Amino acid sequence: MRKIRVGVVGVGNLGQHHARVYAELPECELVGVADVDPKALQRITRQFKVSGYTDYRELFGKVDACSIVVPTVLHHALARDFLEHGVHVLVEKPITTTEEEARDLIEVARRTGRILQVGHIERFNPAIMRLRQIVRDPAFIEGHRLGPYDPRVKDIGVVLDLMIHDLDIILQLVNSKVVHVEAAGVGVYGTHEDIANARIHFENGCIANLTASRVTPERKRKIRVFQRNAYISIDYINQEVEIYRRIKNPNAPPGTPNVTIVRTKEAMKKQEPLKVELKHFLECVAQGSEPMVRGEEARDALSLAVQISRLVKERWEKYFKDF
Incomplete structure (x- = not known):
C-alpha cells in the first residue's frame, strides 16, 4: 500500500517537530515543507532530506495530507486553500481567529470530503x-x-x-x-x-x-x-x-x-502526545474516519x-x- 504523502507548512518552533515526527512514522512519507523563512527552511530540508518551498502552494499535487503550523491569523486562508485542493488538513489550534472562519473551514471540509483535524494536542x-x-x-x-x-x-x-x-x-x-x-x-x-x-x-x-x-x-x-x-x-x-x-x-x-x-x-x-496525534491523523486519512478533534469541537472551544x-x-x- 502506498504511503501517505505528507507536508508541513511552517517549520518554526512547533512545525519542526511535526516534520520530525512525520519523518519517523513508517506509514507516511514526508515529501516537502514550506516556510517563508529561508533559514528555517534550509535547516529542515537538510535535516530530513526533503524538498522545501517558500510558497506553500508548491505542495499542491505533491501531498495527500498536510500540517499547517503557522500564526493563527493565517490558519483560515491556508487550511481553506489546501482543503480546496483536495488535501487532508491538520491545522494547529486555535482552529481560526473567528467563529465565522471556523464555520467556513468546517463547511469546506464537508464539501470537499477531506479530513479537518485541529491540533488540540492535550x-x-x-x-x-x-x-x-x-x-x-x-x-x-x-x-x-x-x-x-x-x-x-x-x-x-x-x-x-x-x-x-x-x-x-x-x-x-x-x-x-x-x-x-x-x-x-x-x-x-x-x-x-x-x-x-x-x-x-x-x-x-x-x-x-x-x-x-x-x-x-x-x-x-x-x-x-x-x-x-x-x-x-x-x-x-x-x-x-x-x-x-x-x-x-x-x-x-x-x-x-x-x-x-x-x-x-x-x-x-x-x-x-504529538506523535500520538499525528498517527491518529494519518489513520483517519487512511481509513476515511472521523478525527478525535473535529472542526466543530475546535469551533466550540474557540467560541x-x-x-x-x-x-x-x-x-x-x-x-x-x-x-
Missing part, C-alpha cells in the same frame, strides 16, 4: 486520555497553565494561546451547556492579555476555574477534577495521574469523620475562548487601563 496526552476514562459527572474543575513569555506569539492573547487547551478539555469532560462566564486579566508585554482567569458555569451545575499565564518563570500544566467520592489530579507535563478516593472508615474514633482519603497513583505509559477574551478586555479597559 487530547492525546496519555494522562488526559486516562482522565476521560475516570471522570463521571464532575462537580468542580480547577486548572493552571502557566509559563514564561514567548516573544514569537504576537497575534493572540494568552486565552487563545494557552487557556484554549484547557477549555477544550473541560468542554469534553463536562459535556454540558455553558450558561455563565466570568473573566479577568491584564496584559504585561503588549495589547493582548498575558494573564487571565475564567470561571465557567455549566447548566448541569459544574463550575470550572481556569488560570493561564505567560508571565510565569516556570512552566506548570495541571488540572484537578472533583467529583462524587473522588478527586483526580493531572500533571500534563509529567503525564501523571493521581486519584484521591473517599471511602468509609468503620473504625473511625467516635466524634471524627467516618471516612478516609486513599491516594493512588496510576501506572502510566508515557508517550509523546468560549473568544468570549473570555472579550470579557477580559472589557474589564481590563474599565478598571486597569493604565496597568
Whole structure:
C-alpha cells in the first residue's frame, strides 16, 4: 500500500517537530515543507532530506495530507486553500481567529470530503486520555497553565494561546451547556492579555476555574477534577495521574469523620502526545474516519475562548487601563 504523502507548512518552533515526527512514522512519507523563512527552511530540508518551498502552494499535487503550523491569523486562508485542493488538513489550534472562519473551514471540509483535524494536542496526552476514562459527572474543575513569555506569539492573547487547551478539555469532560462566564486579566508585554482567569458555569451545575499565564518563570500544566467520592489530579507535563478516593472508615474514633482519603497513583505509559496525534491523523486519512478533534469541537472551544477574551478586555479597559 502506498504511503501517505505528507507536508508541513511552517517549520518554526512547533512545525519542526511535526516534520520530525512525520519523518519517523513508517506509514507516511514526508515529501516537502514550506516556510517563508529561508533559514528555517534550509535547516529542515537538510535535516530530513526533503524538498522545501517558500510558497506553500508548491505542495499542491505533491501531498495527500498536510500540517499547517503557522500564526493563527493565517490558519483560515491556508487550511481553506489546501482543503480546496483536495488535501487532508491538520491545522494547529486555535482552529481560526473567528467563529465565522471556523464555520467556513468546517463547511469546506464537508464539501470537499477531506479530513479537518485541529491540533488540540492535550487530547492525546496519555494522562488526559486516562482522565476521560475516570471522570463521571464532575462537580468542580480547577486548572493552571502557566509559563514564561514567548516573544514569537504576537497575534493572540494568552486565552487563545494557552487557556484554549484547557477549555477544550473541560468542554469534553463536562459535556454540558455553558450558561455563565466570568473573566479577568491584564496584559504585561503588549495589547493582548498575558494573564487571565475564567470561571465557567455549566447548566448541569459544574463550575470550572481556569488560570493561564505567560508571565510565569516556570512552566506548570495541571488540572484537578472533583467529583462524587473522588478527586483526580493531572500533571500534563509529567503525564501523571493521581486519584484521591473517599471511602468509609468503620473504625473511625467516635466524634471524627467516618471516612478516609486513599491516594493512588496510576501506572502510566508515557508517550509523546504529538506523535500520538499525528498517527491518529494519518489513520483517519487512511481509513476515511472521523478525527478525535473535529472542526466543530475546535469551533466550540474557540467560541468560549473568544468570549473570555472579550470579557477580559472589557474589564481590563474599565478598571486597569493604565496597568
